[in-house]
Amino acid sequence: MTSTPSLDSIDSIHQLAMSLSQQVQADRRHLHQHPELGFLEHETAGYVAERLQKLGVETTTGIAETGVVGLIRGTTAGECVLLRADMDALPLQEETGAPYASARPGVMHACGHDGHTAILLNVAEVLMQLRSRLHGVVKLVFQPAEEGPGGAKPMIEAGVLTSPEVNACFGLHLSNNQSTGTLVVQGGPIQASADEFQLIIEGVGGHGASPHQTVDALAIGAAVVGELQRIVSREIDPLDAAVITVGSFHSGTRQNIIASRAELHGTIRALSPRVREFLQRRIVEVATQVAEAGRARCIAHVTNLYPVTINDETMAAFARSIAEQLVPPEKVIRTNPIMGAEDMSFFLNATPGCYIFLGSANRERSLNHPHHSPLFDFDEDCLPLGVELLSQLTLCYLS
Numbered sequence: 001m002t003s004t005p006s007l008d009s010i011d012s013i014h015q016l017a018m019s020l021s022q023q024v025q026a027d028r029r030h031l032h033q034h035p036e037l038g039f040l041e042h043e044t045a046g047y048v049a050e051r052l053q054k055l056g057v058e059t060t061t062g063i064a065e066t067g068v069v070g071l072i073r074g075t076t077a078g079e080c081v082l083l084r085a086d087m088d089a090l091p092l093q094e095e096t097g098a099p100y101a102s103a104r105p106g107v108m109h110a111c112g113h114d115g116h117t118a119i120l121l122n123v124a125e126v127l128m129q130l131r132s133r134l135h136g137v138v139k140l141v142f143q144p145a146e147e148g149p150g151g152a153k154p155m156i157e158a159g160v161l162t163s164p165e166v167n168a169c170f171g172l173h174l175s176n177n178q179s180t181g182t183l184v185v186q187g188g189p190i191q192a193s194a195d196e197f198q199l200i201i202e203g204v205g206g207h208g209a210s211p212h213q214t215v216d217a218l219a220i221g222a223a224v225v226g227e228l229q230r231i232v233s234r235e236i237d238p239l240d241a242a243v244i245t246v247g248s249f250h251s252g253t254r255q256n257i258i259a260s261r262a263e264l265h266g267t268i269r270a271l272s273p274r275v276r277e278f279l280q281r282r283i284v285e286v287a288t289q290v291a292e293a294g295r296a297r298c299i300a301h302v303t304n305l306y307p308v309t310i311n312d313e314t315m316a317a318f319a320r321s322i323a324e325q326l327v328p329p330e331k332v333i334r335t336n337p338i339m340g341a342e343d344m345s346f347f348l349n350a351t352p353g354c355y356i357f358l359g360s361a362n363r364e365r366s367l368n369h370p371h372h373s374p375l376f377d378f379d380e381d382c383l384p385l386g387v388e389l390l391s392q393l394t395l396c397y398l399s
């Protein structure tokens with residue numbers, strides 16, 4: 001790995017990326033108009049595969065249902081870099097009124113994954129053109145279902161990290177929290193883990209006027225909600241980030257019937273594997289014991305979804321050194337981690353790498369609505385920088 005690319009290669013990659021700016025925009029708009037939900041990205045995968053094959057990239061489809069992998073082999077042997085993009089859209093009715101708005105009612109690229117896929121397709125073109133400079137292999141991973149239930153893990157289980165073995169991974173996410181031209185590059189945890197829990201409280205129902213003959217599942221459920229708040233406020237170091245949210249609570253049927261059952265669902269977020277494990281364990285302990293104290297029974301389930309997204313410090317420093325040569329150094333920033341989750345975490349857990357936020361907002365053009373909003377759209381001027389960044393990282397890593 002060399003950390004300082006020559007200015008010559010920076011200029012040629014910059015020019016190549018800029019020459020692809022219309023194409024990356026066209027790719028993005030095509031994908032934007034034809035959004036597909038997780039594991040249903042058949043047309044998207046078809047589009048990706050066709051574009052890769054036209055470029056002469058070795059292409060495999062149908063990995064973890066709709067995943068696509070492209071392999072670019074350099075002219076000499078070396079390490080293997082994985083670049084990842086996600087392809088899925090969200091179940092949302094688009095309200096942007098853009099000429100390239102979703103043609104599918106109720107489905108929308110409202111997170112920017114159309115941008116990620118378009119960027120990676122054009123990175124493939126840059127790298128194919130500069131293949132003689134590649135010492136090693138590039139694996140282009142187009143994954144399904146990032147928004148859930150997750151496509152990264154099944155792709156890894158299908159062997160995407162082997163033959164050849166991956167040595168480093170990079171990826172990016174557009175961010176409407178930052179303006180175009182800004183890059184967020186930092187080591188350590190950048191996004192939270194996300195897990196979900198389900199608590200079923202079983203009591204004994206009865207007449208609303210005779211509570212002493214019942215075990216009121218609703219009242220115990222309310223006590224559980226209260227006690228769960230104390231885990232974060234009283235048991236977690238205030239300098240550690242942690243969230244327990246009870247998002248749904250269903251119990252009871254009528255004002256004069258004491259409920260025999262309560263069902264609670266919630267989400268757990270943490271920025272360290274240690275806190276994540278602690279929250280998972282304590283939620284079950286607290287809910288079970290509060291129920292027992294009230295003579296009820298609690299059946300608790302915790303489901304692991306996405307781990308904490310953690311950038312390797314060395315890889316982040318490497319990425320930062322490259323980023324600072326592409327944009328003015330003051331535009332390469334660090335921010336607070338976010339408590340949203342990301343299944344790039346599975347790749348980063350398996351192999352050292354760096355996940356970067358590519359600023360995509362443009363306030364003057366009202367392109368700064370939040371991700372997952374029906375009004376979400378981004379500044380397409382950020383796309384060539386994304387192409388340049390991933391191409392440059394790969395070429396420097398493999399040079």
Ligand SMILES: [Zn+2]
Nearest residue numbers: 111147371372
């Ligand atoms: Zn999203």
Ligand SMILES: [Zn+2]
Nearest residue numbers: 111112113173
């Ligand atoms: Zn996203």
